[in-house]
Amino acid sequence: MTDVVVVSNRGPGSFRIEGGRPLRAPAGGGLAGTLRPLLAGSGTTWVAAMLGEGDRLAAGQGLMETDGIRVVPVDVEPAAYQMAYDVIANGTLWFCHHHLFDLARRPRFDWHWHEAWAGFRRYNRAFANAVIERAPSGATVLVQDYHLSLMGSMLAEARPDLATVYFLHTPFAEPDMLEVLPASASGELLRGLAGFGACGFHTERWASAFRRCFEDGVLAEGAGVDTVPPTFVAPLGPAPEALARSAEDGATRAALARLHEAAKGRRLIVRVDRIELSKNLLRGFQAFEELLETRPRWRGEIVFVAFVYPSRELLAEYAGYRSEVEHAVERINERFGTGDWTPILYDPADDYPRSLAALVAYDVLLVNPVRDGMNMVAKEGALVNERDGVVVLSRRAGAWDELCDAALGVNPFDVTGTAEALEVALLMSASERAERAERLRASVRARTASDWLADQLAAARR
Amino acid sequence: MTDVVVVSNRGPGSFRIEGGRPLRAPAGGGLAGTLRPLLAGSGTTWVAAMLGEGDRLAAGQGLMETDGIRVVPVDVEPAAYQMAYDVIANGTLWFCHHHLFDLARRPRFDWHWHEAWAGFRRYNRAFANAVIERAPSGATVLVQDYHLSLMGSMLAEARPDLATVYFLHTPFAEPDMLEVLPASASGELLRGLAGFGACGFHTERWASAFRRCFEDGVLAEGAGVDTVPPTFVAPLGPAPEALARSAEDGATRAALARLHEAAKGRRLIVRVDRIELSKNLLRGFQAFEELLETRPRWRGEIVFVAFVYPSRELLAEYAGYRSEVEHAVERINERFGTGDWTPILYDPADDYPRSLAALVAYDVLLVNPVRDGMNMVAKEGALVNERDGVVVLSRRAGAWDELCDAALGVNPFDVTGTAEALEVALLMSASERAERAERLRASVRARTASDWLADQLAAARR
Numbered sequence: 001m002t003d004v005v006v007v008s009n010r011g012p013g014s015f016r017i018e019g020g021r022p023l024r025a026p027a028g029g030g031l032a033g034t035l036r037p038l039l040a041g042s043g044t045t046w047v048a049a050m051l052g053e054g055d056r057l058a059a060g061q062g063l064m065e066t067d068g069i070r071v072v073p074v075d076v077e078p079a080a081y082q083m084a085y086d087v088i089a090n091g092t093l094w095f096c097h098h099h100l101f102d103l104a105r106r107p108r109f110d111w112h113w114h115e116a117w118a119g120f121r122r123y124n125r126a127f128a129n130a131v132i133e134r135a136p137s138g139a140t141v142l143v144q145d146y147h148l149s150l151m152g153s154m155l156a157e158a159r160p161d162l163a164t165v166y167f168l169h170t171p172f173a174e175p176d177m178l179e180v181l182p183a184s185a186s187g188e189l190l191r192g193l194a195g196f197g198a199c200g201f202h203t204e205r206w207a208s209a210f211r212r213c214f215e216d217g218v219l220a221e222g223a224g225v226d227t228v229p230p231t232f233v234a235p236l237g238p239a240p241e242a243l244a245r246s247a248e249d250g251a252t253r254a255a256l257a258r259l260h261e262a263a264k265g266r267r268l269i270v271r272v273d274r275i276e277l278s279k280n281l282l283r284g285f286q287a288f289e290e291l292l293e294t295r296p297r298w299r300g301e302i303v304f305v306a307f308v309y310p311s312r313e314l315l316a317e318y319a320g321y322r323s324e325v326e327h328a329v330e331r332i333n334e335r336f337g338t339g340d341w342t343p344i345l346y347d348p349a350d351d352y353p354r355s356l357a358a359l360v361a362y363d364v365l366l367v368n369p370v371r372d373g374m375n376m377v378a379k380e381g382a383l384v385n386e387r388d389g390v391v392v393l394s395r396r397a398g399a400w401d402e403l404c405d406a407a408l409g410v411n412p413f414d415v416t417g418t419a420e421a422l423e424v425a426l427l428m429s430a431s432e433r434a435e436r437a438e439r440l441r442a443s444v445r446a447r448t449a450s451d452w453l454a455d456q457l458a459a460a461r462r
Numbered sequence: 463m464t465d466v467v468v469v470s471n472r473g474p475g476s477f478r479i480e481g482g483r484p485l486r487a488p489a490g491g492g493l494a495g496t497l498r499p500l501l502a503g504s505g506t507t508w509v510a511a512m513l514g515e516g517d518r519l520a521a522g523q524g525l526m527e528t529d530g531i532r533v534v535p536v537d538v539e540p541a542a543y544q545m546a547y548d549v550i551a552n553g554t555l556w557f558c559h560h561h562l563f564d565l566a567r568r569p570r571f572d573w574h575w576h577e578a579w580a581g582f583r584r585y586n587r588a589f590a591n592a593v594i595e596r597a598p599s600g601a602t603v604l605v606q607d608y609h610l611s612l613m614g615s616m617l618a619e620a621r622p623d624l625a626t627v628y629f630l631h632t633p634f635a636e637p638d639m640l641e642v643l644p645a646s647a648s649g650e651l652l653r654g655l656a657g658f659g660a661c662g663f664h665t666e667r668w669a670s671a672f673r674r675c676f677e678d679g680v681l682a683e684g685a686g687v688d689t690v691p692p693t694f695v696a697p698l699g700p701a702p703e704a705l706a707r708s709a710e711d712g713a714t715r716a717a718l719a720r721l722h723e724a725a726k727g728r729r730l731i732v733r734v735d736r737i738e739l740s741k742n743l744l745r746g747f748q749a750f751e752e753l754l755e756t757r758p759r760w761r762g763e764i765v766f767v768a769f770v771y772p773s774r775e776l777l778a779e780y781a782g783y784r785s786e787v788e789h790a791v792e793r794i795n796e797r798f799g800t801g802d803w804t805p806i807l808y809d810p811a812d813d814y815p816r817s818l819a820a821l822v823a824y825d826v827l828l829v830n831p832v833r834d835g836m837n838m839v840a841k842e843g844a845l846v847n848e849r850d851g852v853v854v855l856s857r858r859a860g861a862w863d864e865l866c867d868a869a870l871g872v873n874p875f876d877v878t879g880t881a882e883a884l885e886v887a888l889l890m891s892a893s894e895r896a897e898r899a900e901r902l903r904a905s906v907r908a909r910t911a912s913d914w915l916a917d918q919l920a921a922a923r924r
Binding site for chain 1: 561570573745752756877878
């Protein structure tokens with residue numbers, strides 16, 4: 001795949017400095033963690049931001065390859081990077097696509113924000129320039145995620161020879177929500193996206209929201225676009241073999257033993273999530289509280305295992321949300337806990353083996369996001385779980401489209417409905433559990449990460 | 463109009479108790495204040511809730527007529543009333559139709575809420591029963607506003623002889639926002655509305671959002687409806703003569719003199735609003751702050767007159783919002799105020815002559831709601847203003863559709879854009895101001911409250 005260029009904010013590896021030398025940092029998860037094994041050894045070029053002094057030092061020393069992937073580092077000026085990444089990508093576009101704005105108060109497009117948008121444009125321009133300079137003639141360019149939404153028109157103008165594909169890992173905003181942005185910004189965003197040869201999404205729902213934005217009179221006029229770009233749907237799935245290996249390894253098994261000891265043989269409701277507003281941790285705990293409040297039979301019988309990990313701690317919204325979540329946990333544990341039983345086992349450490357152990361062990365997996373591009377936890381859980389556990393899944397997660405026949409669906413805003421679904425899951429017969437778990441595994445196995453990458457390459461060829 | 467029945471939560475008059483006797487309380491504003499003069503002396507029947515002991519005492523004594531309107535009081539049990547009015551109508555449906563949910567946290571449909579929804583159903587049933595019992599055969603029934611959304615199907619089932627029309631004074635939620643409600647509730651809501659002969663809205667935008675909800679696969683399936691009810695668009699306008707009389711009366715003129723004295727001859731940016739999350743007071747003040755921050759020439763030259771009045775103070779969201787608003791005012795006044803000049807003249811008293819005086823006197827009227835069914839302040843201001851003032855108007859207010867040629871449009875989330883519009887208004891030439899003010903008046907005069915009522919009656923005849 002030497003004629004393929006992948007573009008994403010985070011690259012396949014990063015460096016820290018130790019003793020004055022650049023040292024490869026442990027690989028992270030997320031998008032880069034998904035793509036790296038797919039591209040390893042392929043000779044693909046991967047354009048990604050330099051994320052710190054370690055990366056800069058490594059680039060200066062020519063350490064430009066990771067796992068047989070040729071890395072092209074983009075050196076974005078730190079001020080523009082911070083504005084693009086924190087203020088626009090994570091502070092605005094993430095909230096917009098996930099419908100998380102508290103519109104009476106936020107967003108607030110003041111002059112600081114408009115300056116940040118200019119930084120976002122420069123950030124996209126820096127990535128575009130790297131591709132424009134380095135991509136072989138006629139190459140296929142796969143641009144990943146909301147950070148890089150403006151690149152399409154930049155590439156189309158300078159390098160019409162390239163086959164460009166965009167893939168969005170979040171939902172896409174409904175027209176009314178995209179109209180919240182200043183018209184200049186939403187216009188630039190839609191023009192940027194319209195420049196790609198094709199735009200891909202995890203589900204038809206996000207693809208159709210995207211098309212509705214282009215068909216919306218106000219947005220289309222503001223953007224000066226008159227056609228809807230080609231779209232495709234390519235759900236991402238886990239890589240089953242790698243996941244199975246991780247579930248079997250010693251660290252996971254040790255974490256599993258610790259979990260069973262802590263739960264003292266009680267049945268487990270599990271959630272594994274970033275501490276993130278879209279994940280809906282608060283209502284998950286409230287649903288558990290309502291279950292304990294209205295069905296006392298469950299008190300002392302079950303443990304809610306919340307293995308969550310911090311995210312975007314520099315954004316005030318996230319720090320505030322985390323503290324609300326932790327207060328809810330304390331309140332519920334205080335209200336119902338006994339000397340022998342802590343209702344919620346809450347642990348906000350970033351510990352992958354611990355999270356994976358919880359997925360192996362759940363009786364019920366609660367995945368209740370208010371809106372979610374895909375949600376890989378639901379799929380990974382289905383694959384590694386060893387107890388015929390039941391998945392209680394938000395109908396607003398992208399994964400719902402694939403898992404709706406086997407998971408129990410909930411409206412994530414309906415605390416009562418979620419409590420009821422948890423009880424239905426706890427009371428489900430062993431045979432129905434086994435049958436649903438088998439269907440879940442079959443649905444997940446039907447789509448792997450390789451299929452997802454292949455779909456993007458196919459979209460580029462069309 | 464003895465064969466017309468009007469139905470709304472609040473009736474044409476209410477009673478308080480003084481010395482053990484029911485005494486007519488001063489008439490309020492809002493919907494009832496609009497309808498009362500239109501129906502006075504017409505012999506129309508008006509079905510409305512008894513709102514307190516005074517109303518109950520009056521009803522017991524047979525005081526059932528106000529201004530030649532026959533009042534049918536509906537005695538809703540207080541617990542159901544509180545749940546229907548506070549929890550569902552104002553605490554849920556208002557937020558839903560105005561897109562005000564902070565979805566990471568609210569709404570939260572727990573068992574208290576589900577109980578409140580049952581109260582909302584009983585409240586609608588009590589109104590429906592009053593109509594079913596009292597409406598003459600073949601009568602026209604005009605049901606007003608979001609509180610009474612469930613009545614349509616109740617009336618259609620029991621009294622197919624009636625011509626029923628619903629009019630919604632708020633926006634209507636986009637499908638994705640209506641899907642936030644539990645499917646049982648959104649289904650009941652859509653079925654209730656589908657029972658009306660026609661549903662009316664202030665603008666085509668809300669009518670088309672309504673139709674999209676019926677066309678949305680998930681919502682339509684949940685509701686079990688397969689057709690879109692007939693809709694019509696009937697913008698409400700002020701009654702020009704009554705408004706002109708109020709603007710001329712002594713109390714208004716006295717308030718005007720006090721206002722001019724307080725402003726010391728400075729030019730006036732004015733806002734007149736309920737203290738209400740949809741009205742966007744916070745970003746209005748932030749825009750004024752950005753104007754002062756980035757264009758120092760205006761410091762000491764202008765006064766922002768914020769004559770606002772409390773609303774729904776029993777709802778925690780409103781108390782919280784009011785305190786945020788007042789902190790913003792204090793902060794800005796502290797930051798820029800001098801011994802001689804207070805930048806923001808903030809007064810949260812419920813004082814109609816004072817509000818009307820501010821509309822008479824504005825140089826710039828700021829009306830920047832995040833979403834608003836119509837917004838009568840923009841229209842009333844245009845009619846009574848005596849300074850060729852400029853209206854800076856949110857494109858998300860219903861009034862925008864009628865006033866877009868003459869007002870300056872803003873994106874209500876764009877603080878910078880709003881600050882710019884305020885400056886454009888302040889710098890506008892006298893001739894352009896006069897010309898725009900004339901066009902504003904012409905647009906507003908083109909539609910009166912009588913036209914609005916006539917449109918509802920016409921919709922009933924179709």
